[in-house]
Amino acid sequence: MSRFVLALTLSALTLGLAACGEKPQTLAGHQISGSAPAWQGPTTAFTVSGWKVGDERSWAAHMQARAQGQNEYVRLGTNH
């Protein structure tokens, strides 16, 4: 009899406490992948010439050259 009462009590506790459970709220597994790298294009009407869409090295070289366009010492060939 006492075993039965004990089992009943444990079962009741288990069922009762089940409601106290909590869904995980962590961001585990959540990761924003982002879009494709810039060097993958795509080719649009606005894509400038001078590099090959899909070629990372071509894009990097083009961007370096374009950044150098901001250096008027080089662009204009003067130091003043």
Next chain:
Amino acid sequence: MARMKFICDAERCIECNGCVTACKAENDVPWGVNRRRVVTLNDGVPGEKSISVACMHCSDAPCMAVCPVDCFYRTDDGVVLHDKDVCIGCGYCSYACPFGAPQFPSNGTFGLRGKMDKCTFCAGGPEANGSQAEFEKYGRNRLSEGKLPLCAEVCSTKALLGGDGDVVADIFRSRVVVRNKGSEVWGWGTAYGKPAGGATAKPAKPEGTK
């Protein structure tokens, strides 16, 4: 490829706000939001200095650290971007950012605060490059078109430089060397003292030569 960075040369900025206007127009930035702004120190006093400020795409970005929903990510080029579909507009990032880069559109009847908007280095967002969905949420993706951010490219005095960090740092370094002013500032040698091979000033021509 190094990391994409902005540098603003305070000796050259003339507070024209061309960068602000260009950014606003190019990216269809919402009302009430300026992704870039020009800050002037000692305004009206002889010797005033202006700099153009936006997201600096930090290497260890505090906005990323504090975001409770982890909506930020960093591209291979070092550009800090965020996903507006994940952002809850809480504003923590704006408190964390030392540059005031995160902006919140506040239109609507009760001034409802919308999702965060900030400079994307003209690199769009998580949607497909160059797509309409990307444009509507984040503006143009100029990097995927082989271009640099418009604010830097449009700058009339080339005060605002944008692009590969090594290149723009070397451009700035060569300017300081040529004008012989600025390298006395504390920390300059650490930041710009060594050329990275991205850019060098051409040697000065001797007097009397063409």
